[in-house]
Amino acid sequence: MDPPPLEGVIKDVVCAFCGCVCDDIEVTIKGGVIESVKGACGLGLAKLLNYSRERVYSPMVRRSQSFVEVSFEEAVEEAADILVNAKYPLLYGWSSTSNEAVRLGVELAELVGGVIDDTSVTCHGPTTLALQETGVVTATLGQLKNRADLMVYWGCNPGHAHPRHTVRYSAMAKGRFVKGRRERRIVVVDVRETPTAKMADLFVKVQQGMDYELLTALRMAVKGYTIEVEEVAGVPRNMIFKLADMLTSAKFGVIFFGMGVTMTAGKGRNVEEAIRLVQELNDHTKFTILAMRGHYNVTGSGAVMTWLTGYPYAVDFSRGYPRYNPGVTSSTDILMRGDADAALIVASDPVSHFPMKAVENLSRIPVVVIDPRWSPTAAIANVFIPSAFVGIEVEGTVYRMDKVPIRAKKLLEPPPGVKSDVEILQALIDRVKARKLKGGG
């Protein structure tokens, strides 16, 4: 590929921030840096304009409680030492890097007999379990934009988390057959009236943690059963029947759901119930369901792990072959139990997101961090290797939330000496292999 221009406008840039993976951004480069951005939302804009903040440009290792700068080779050597000497290393992160890097992560996990897990353990892991349990009727965002005349947002607030979702793919989007908001009905089911709820035709306020009950009541209403109580999950019976009517009378519907469904009481069972509702709605009309995935490549990391191991996350190689048992082999559970004796964290910040007990145990073991920027997790690392930003300083393949693969572009050269995740992981694999050949682990 030709080197990126130092000056000029680059069109159709891919925003590597959230699961929408918008690929229509325009970026102006001046003097080798991003000068302006057109078309991105506030989140994408902030990432593209501030990518050079909180960067570290040299690999570092911890010596007597402080960090010292070292060469790339020394950092890789020390990281390989940590992984080869561990009995049960955890390789966590992966949702904010390319599929090519995840592929190498799986190879490394197998080599060192560790567990590879991505951030879905704290977001849509229960969705994955539910999809495996029940199967799913789904569609791409393109199909939904063109055809869906009823859109339900359940336990998600794209107004804040996926700001261009409604404009580019859903409520407001101009489709081929459904021309826009005026030809669509919008429903929001949530525990509070969010900004997304304010634009809905119907807002259904569900009691906290009672999504399963409401979904079950909706299934009953869709099947024509009587609901004997006045309200379910804080929703009046007449509103449940009204919503059931809206769902069955749509020509093509979709439920977009978020962590308000997956991370509240019921978790994966909520998702199973939502999928069953959608399956039953297909007796009446065409209906689909799609998870609102957060990180820009959390869908891709799960897909790559599935191609290579048969399992989408929490894959354990400690017996020499892949095993999968979320709740046991998932990163939060491993760290809560204190089972991992080393960790490699790639493009992620578990210290800011994991339960306190897991963070305490993570801080007690040797940790290698590969990340473009400094973070609370980097602060507890034994080895820190800075990496280039995917979609800014290095290209790579990522998967949008609907599993459509998109090639993220390289816009700029990375800072001198800063390598891509792919280059760093390949160097680490080569060192681990060399150490193992020498009988070092």
Ligand code: SF4
């Ligand atoms: S919606 Fe997401 S992918 Fe699109 S521009 Fe905003 S942050 Fe980027």
